[in-house]
Amino acid sequence: MEDEIFFNQSKYIKELLKKFRLEDSKPTKTPMLMEIKLIKDDEADSMDSSKYRGMIGSVHYLTASRPDIMFSVCLCARFQENPKTTHLEDIKRIFRYVRGTTHLGLWYPKGTGVETIVYADFDHAGDYIDRKITSGICTFMGCCLTSWFAKKQTALAISTTEAEYVSAEKACQQALWMKQALIDYEIRLDDVPIM
Structure with a gap:
């Protein structure tokens, strides 16, 4: 646009939903439930790991x-080696959330x-398997989000103090x-505040 850039992948989302036959799925308001605890579910049925990996990659x-x-997405990606049907439901929820929010972007x-x-x-100790922390970092330039990631350490x-130091x-x-x-x-900055 003339005075701004809007980065959106709505066309890709539509293709993605069609590819995995989720175009008619019911949208959700959140990508994951707050109370969900992703674990290695040995009692659930195994599923085709190549399909799961394809969904995660997409x-x-x-x-x-x-x-x-x-x-x-990063939480679900931890189970690519041996996904269960319960993990498939979690990744499908992300797809359903994306379906209802195709208008979002940067x-x-x-x-x-x-x-x-x-x-x-x-x-702190958020991973229910090995109790390791996941750090989330996002960088803004002015009002614009320029980089972000979530990583299991x-x-x-x-x-919690040590976990704060690792994230810092x-x-x-x-x-x-x-x-x-x-x-x-050739853009100089005096200080980069960290919050």
Whole structure:
């Protein structure tokens, strides 16, 4: 557009829903239930792992314009090796959420400032299998979201304080990377605040 950029993958979403025969599924308001606990469900029936991996890969590509599904997709991706029917229901819920929110995307207005802010959060012992934390980081330049990720950490945090330090470390790495990228483009920043 003349004064802004709107990045949206609605056409891809429609193709995705058709590919997995979910175009008539009932939309949901959230990509995942708050009380859901994804675990290795040994009692549930196994399913075709190639189909599950295909669904995860397809919806993971969608996270390029949809940071709202990043955390849910990453949780479901942990079960690609031996997915069960219960995991399939969780990934189908993400598809149903996406079906009801095809209009969402990323908006970048023209003339946005270069003030960069990095936010970090974590879930202490949030993985119900190995009790490791998942860090979530997002970076804004002005009012525009420019990078985001959710990552299960390799270390086991003993306390919430340690988990905060791990997330803060990842946020600092992201802030320094962003600062260096801006310097490479000859845009100087004095400080990058981390919140």
